[in-house]
Amino acid sequence: MNNIAIVYKSKYGSTKKYAQWIAEETKGDLFECSEIDINKLRTYDTIIYGGGLYASGIAGISIITKNFEVLKDKEIIVFTVGLASTDREEVFIPITEKWFSQEMRENIKFFHLRGSIDYKKLGIIHKSMMAMLKTVISRKDSNELSDDDKELLSTYGKKVDFTEKNTITPLLLFLKN
Numbered sequence: 001m002n003n004i005a006i007v008y009k010s011k012y013g014s015t016k017k018y019a020q021w022i023a024e025e026t027k028g029d030l031f032e033c034s035e036i037d038i039n040k041l042r043t044y045d046t047i048i049y050g051g052g053l054y055a056s057g058i059a060g061i062s063i064i065t066k067n068f069e070v071l072k073d074k075e076i077i078v079f080t081v082g083l084a085s086t087d088r089e090e091v092f093i094p095i096t097e098k099w100f101s102q103e104m105r106e107n108i109k110f111f112h113l114r115g116s117i118d119y120k121k122l123g124i125i126h127k128s129m130m131a132m133l134k135t136v137i138s139r140k141d142s143n144e145l146s147d148d149d150k151e152l153l154s155t156y157g158k159k160v161d162f163t164e165k166n167t168i169t170p171l172l173l174f175l176k177n
């Protein structure tokens, strides 16, 4: 497992934590997204990109999507970090379909990990986005609420942390094969 770059963009720290764990386990080189450009990135054989999920967008992902032509012969892994439960892979299909072309999806392996939120630490825009989301969810009929909706309502305003080191195991196993 040589010549691996782990690149991440993290606003509140969860994606950074996962990227650090992956770098420790793979002995890869770790970069915050702004610390690396395409000329440096293209020198690696394996690129692992991690970004936090924000309103179904993947933070910083354009470093992969914009440069895909240059990177497409490499092994590319993308991991997302969000609050949503990761039990059902199909939940993430709309996200990958929105941001990646079919060719990209065929060449990239995706993993989805769970992050954290501390409402007290949110910036003003993020705070109001979460308040809006809560309002939308609160207006749903109780029988329409998903488990993630219920969780958001019960933890709204608090601090929740779902980060867990052993959830990177499938990604590490994929790299070994």
Ligand SMILES: Cc1cc2nc3c(=O)[nH]c(=O)nc-3n(C[C@H](O)[C@H](O)[C@H](O)COP(=O)(O)O)c2cc1C
Binding pocket: 009, 010, 011, 012, 013, 014, 015, 016, 051, 052, 053, 054, 055, 056, 057, 081, 082, 083, 084, 114, 115, 116, 117, 122, 125, 126, 127, 129, 130
């Ligand atoms: C404004 C806002 C929007 C979010 N949107 C999503 C989302 O669409 N899907 C999701 O699973 N988590 C969402 N989250 C939760 C974040 O992805 C979670 O806090 C994650 O840990 C952020 O990663 P980071 O700590 O590396 O920045 C959102 C959080 C905020 C504050």
